[in-house]
Amino acid sequence: MATPQYLAPVPDWQEHEKPSMPGSPSMPWHPPWRRVAYALVAILVGITGALGNGLVSANLPVLQGQLGLTPSEGAWISAAYVMVNVTANLLVFKCRQQFGMRWFAEIGLGVYAVLTLLHLFVGSFATTLIVRAASGLAGAACSTLCLLYMLQSMPRTHTGKMMVIGVGIGQLAAPLAWVVSPALLDQGGGTWHNLYLFEAGLALCSFAAVVVLKLPPGVQIRVFEPLDFLTFALMAPAVGMVCAVLVQGYLHWWFDTRWLGWLLIAALLLIVAAVFVEHHRANPLIQTRWFANGATLRFVIGGVILRFLTAEQSVGAVGFLRAQGMGPDQFQPLFAVILAGMVIGILACSISFTPKTLVPQILLSIVLFAIAGLMDHHRTSLDRPQDFYVSQFLLSIGAGMFMGPLMLIGIGQALKNGPAYMVTFSVMFSITQTMGGLVGSAVLNTYQLVREHEFSASLVATMDRTDPMVATRLAQQSAALGAVIGDPVLRSAQGAAQLAAVARRESNVRAYNDVFMFSAVTAVAFLLWLLALLGRTALTRRLAERRAAPLPSTLPSSLPSSTAQPPPARP
Template sequence: MQYRYVEQPPDWEEHERPAMPGSPARLHHSLARRLAYVAVGLFVGLVGGLGNGLVTANLTAIQGQLGLTQVEAAWLPAAYVMVNVTANLLVFKSRQQLGLRVFAEWGLGIYAVLALAHVFVEGYTMSLVVRGVSGFAGATTTSLAVMYVMQGLPMARIPAALILAMNMSSVAVPLAWVLSPALVTINPWPHLYAFEAGLALLAFAAVVLLKLPKGMQIHVFEPLDLLTFALVAPAVALLCAVLAQGVNAWWLNAPWLAYALIASIVLFTLAGILEYSRRTPLIQLRWLLHPSTLMFMAGALLMRFMISEQNYGVIGLLRAMGLTSDQLQPLYGVILAGMLVGVVAGALTFSANTILPQILVSILLISIGGYLDLHSTSQSRPHDFFFSQFLVSCAAALFMGPLMMIGFKHAMSQGADHMITFIVLFSVTQSVGGLMGSALLGTIQQARAQVYTQAIAREMPATDALVNQRLAQTQASYSKLITDPVQRNAQSRAQLAQTVKREAAVLAFNDVFRVIGTMALSFLGWALYRALRLRFLAWLGGRRAARAVAEASF
């Protein structure tokens, strides 16, 4: 293929030539330098997710510090996702045309400067800006992590490099929860921002000191690329806004949610019409609408939705019981351990022959975890969820390898120009899929909680002797604090209503776990059907034909 070079590339040996424009050359490195590349890659990957993880872990406290409403606080993680997804539209071509070094240093440099400025300029607006820029940095650091780790590992271990690097941003989330209590205890809240700025500066220094080998720089940007970006970026932002605020504002009570969703659909439609008619589109719409690609997207979204059982289900239940971040720290330590086990196991065992077994094991672990959590009560505490959440986190990391490699090979089989579409598709299924999972599970939980609250209230009439006995006991406990009997009665009834609301919330979360477990078993049945079909194809046409089908879809 003929490229229009920005500058003539060096005269590489055949084994040194980059796999594609935008990738670094494969030069020979000493063992120490290879280890340094792996260390920098893993660290940069962690930094890309750790800043946002720290904000998510401490969102309630930040909300109190800045005096925000629940709706205002929800915009902070949403701003990260909005920018992260849309940045992936430009990241791949930016690497190809501007060069890896400029791409790396500018991406991390801007993030480091704004994170540092946030230490001195506090406030809600600045927090939103930094979260948005960290979303761009997250898109940058994920690519950088892959490039750096691939420099340190031999060609035969490229799949392991991808699995290790791509999982770092996910590992950063439980790590942020583990680190947060100590950071907050030692330093006041503004120093949490200083910690994020320090990480960004360290990552920036690392990529400046240990540079990637040069790659090919080619002319790839076209004027219509910017028009596509101008249509898709606000469309994604509006969709993320609807998903992030739907439960808080409630879907049918806020007309702006409908207007935002309509505007998002219109913008996506206009972008689709534009891309479909282009000779060299930014987004390969025909490939995106192919049945095998749609099947891949459905499987990835479904898996991401099921993993939301951990972030929204279990953690939401425990926070509804009044547990704080420091009390959740041991549980997140177990989640972190499970994720590390999944990453290592996936990297060591991954091959073309283990794609389906890893997928099946991941789904099975999630279904087991969902059903283990099914009988939670208001007395459940973090240690009751150690085993189930270890399984779910291990499954989440183990699934990443097959997900990446199936999509990567499927895109590359169509040509390098399909990589942007795959990167955006992967980002949408993981980032927007996470918002979608929380939104749908939150809707189920709140709707069911209302049903259970009404059901419990109907079974507790004011004339019931046990109800009156409970109210009398509560009033007696308040007798030393409240002398007015009318106020004591009102306080005891409010306490009883709070207890009813708590028990209804627990029952609703159990319904969420039931939905996740049932969905996982259904997904497992579908995956087993696919596995049996592949074995039948292998028996008919040989292993090569079956492997081709395995890599095309789930």
Template sequence: MTHSPFFAPRAKLGQPIGEVPEWKPHELPMIPGSPSTPDMPVRRRVLFGLVSVLLGLTGSLGTALVTVNLFQIQGELGLTPVEGAWLTSAYLMTNIAMNLLLVKYRQQFGVSSFVKVFLSLYALAAVAELLVHSFPTGVAVRAFSGVAGAALSGMTVFYAMQTLPAKMKIQSLLIGIGITQLGIPIARVISPMMIDLGGWQTLGALEAALALASVVAVHLVAIPHGMRIHAFEPADILSFLLLASGLALFVAVLSLGRLEWWFERPWLGIAAASGVALVTIGWIHEHRRANPLIDTWWFTSASYVRFAVSILFVRMLLSEQPVGTTGLLQALNMAPEQLRHLYATVAVATLAGTLVGAFSLMISPKLVLAQSFATLTLIALGSWMDAHATVQTHPANLFLSQALVSFAAAMFMGVVVMQGLDHLMRRGFGSIITFVVTFSLTQVLGGLLGGAILSTFQTLRSAHHAAYLAEALTATNPQAAMTIQTYVGAYASTIADPAARTTQGLSVVAQQVLQQANILAFNDVFFLIFWIALAQLVLTAAFTGRSLWQARRQATASATAPPDDVRTAGAVV
């Protein structure tokens, strides 16, 4: 490998490093920092596909196993719910920040170095997790995992792009992204068994084993080289420190806000204000640079803002599953073992959505518009189906609705990538970091913001329903009095003291009231998602219709306009 200084003179920015190989047209890397796609036998393509799956599961399962089993980890480490939330927050805080630098790292040091260095760091972090026995070390290791884990998604996509012929690069790209979406459902399927085998340490051992296997795999099946260019400049340091710090503070506030409660902890307000200040200063610094990390002019254009806001809202709606459905099942006291078939269905639907979304575009790229409408329609339909839950609801009742939402979520990733690439190709691949950061921000912050809003809404609605239901449980209400007496009488054979028996019966009634209030509140959450999805569907149709009308009008005007020489002659006359 040709060595080069970390910071090159400004005149050399964008210039190739070393000799550029002579590739065939279909073998060219999509951009500097991405691998080439050389011709290779089918057997080797299969190997790349297997490594892609391994990398995707390694990266997605790493954080999913912690998220899914957070209560178990809290119990074994003796952590409070707030301390447990810091474990997931620390990962996301560093993960979202690293996307500002990873593209430039690949461009300057090459995709091969990118794969080996960051995967080795991730494996080191995974092994270190096995030694975690306290809260501070747990947070530190999760933060370090976030730094290295940010690269796993890119590695998965790069290996996936080698599995299909060059003419199917888009399909390979979408399949690679789809693989990374399988972590959560697979984690929920396998976690009960893994916990039974040896507690949360077994989960850490699985993560470490996958990481080490991935290190071996990428050395045995090396990624093809791409083009390297001079990318880093000193001003990147200040931009990264400002923007990364601000975004990390946003992640912390959104992750901890509901648990600490938004207006009761001063540090939440201070952190939010500091995040706004840091991002604003970083944005101003970027706006004045000749070669910024973020293309601020493009990012603030009307069309790009509409694109970013629309995918942010859809990502927020997709919190229906991790917040709404999972929370509902917890309120119904469903054990993890009872949910395995539900999440197996979710995993299958996610895979189906990925494949349908990718290969339907081979019929026509214009189908991305139909996929966009289908995504919102399926989310609305699935939420409406879930909004009629009762205490009799079981996981089997949610199979169809969650399959629809999961299918939509997987297909939505293809919509985001295709629409983003359309914007990027019109702007130029020099703004690739802006697109990558937009994708990361909308997915991470959208998920956190959606989760924060929906969980807060559920908490408020639960308190409302509990107060309403409690009003009916008065001694003057004959039906309520009879219900209370029934529960009190149920303990007649086990509790001799009438006062203690009455207290126990009232406690059971209170628990049932709280459960019913939570179920009604989750129904409200599902209805809220349903109406927002419908509203966004209408707005998307309106904006799409307006764009098509303007395009048709311009085409008609161009077709009826006189030739240039006729207009010129008329002007002379």
């Protein structure tokens, strides 16, 4: 490797103060009050980076109604955040190394806050997309900034525990958004302005906190090359196109919309071009050869599936309750329980953290995912949010536990090959987590729609008007409307429509039960696959140790000397 070109003089740090790599801050001694301040800023910045998107997801029906948007346009609002967030991570690590993390964070947070304030005065669909894109850029900076600030809150001996907490803080934003949303919408007429005003205030507070309490200086080296920007220009739109397809696919339906296929073709061509460029570079931005490693491929698959399993909460539980007519007010206690579960999961993972507990923690989280799915697969239309407390609490503990260990395992694999592989790992980790969530949402929503249509067709086929039970139910429906509808024909038609609505509701219930079971089966299958891999690895290691063990050079002295001689010949 070439000698790094330093952009500033390197301070004369003591050994324990040196940054772990270029782009990371140094680790000097801090008084206790300053360590507490670093921890508080980490929490503020980490929540700010993801809370805006959480508020939009929690209140998307409200935003669609007040802005006059279709479901497809509403989906673009969420997609804008994800598309920018995942592509910005392509350059975040090198920005840290060459310009410093504070520079990138101040620009991201400043632009985010200004655009959010401007959106309050304009309030169009176009400005909504721009603000969400700026939120994605700020989120990419805030997630890294949260981790770096949290590392300053404790001595270096606790780095692993602080990394677990720093990675997990961003996960708290989604349930926190559901908890605070009803209070925000109850103020000032319940418009979307309250959500964006709160979001802008958080961005300004985080901007001020980052400026006032700066990270310790680190080492800055020249790392950017012209081909880095070519790779970014190829990969960013490709990843954005894939995100768009995953978000819009089940709304427009996968095989009925031609432009979805064209987006996938264009994305594939751009990815192939980017891989070709990176594969033949001397100092690539993305280490393409690393992906040919079996351990890397297994890490990617595992990361996607873990994030896929967490989608059961947003698609399964939330979708089920929304289909029963539940709104943000009814969701608030449930997500308070979920928030508590995530906090407990993150803290438990941090407290029990050792290099030997990383894999058991991930396995335990998968077990919790499976238990939650099995507990929810028998729901009925009479179930309400309080019936989901136990299952979603267990699922949220698992969601809070797996992220830190997964990241630490990936960092360990990357550093075995050298610091240059950290850029590839950063991009890979971001994409697996983002794509895993999008794939989970797309697959589970698609599966739910397919099963709902099948159950609905089955129920409607059995609803024969000549059946005494169906005729009695129709008569009851019509009689209940007698006080408000005088026309018997119209009353009969309305009664039939209400019965059809009941059939649709029950079809949705059965479909969501299948979604819960599908998630549980996936978790069990994934757990068995991991156990098989671990068993194979342990067996391979044991056989290698046996082969490497030295063979005895002499016979044991306890054997009688006659055993070493051939037996006497018979006459």
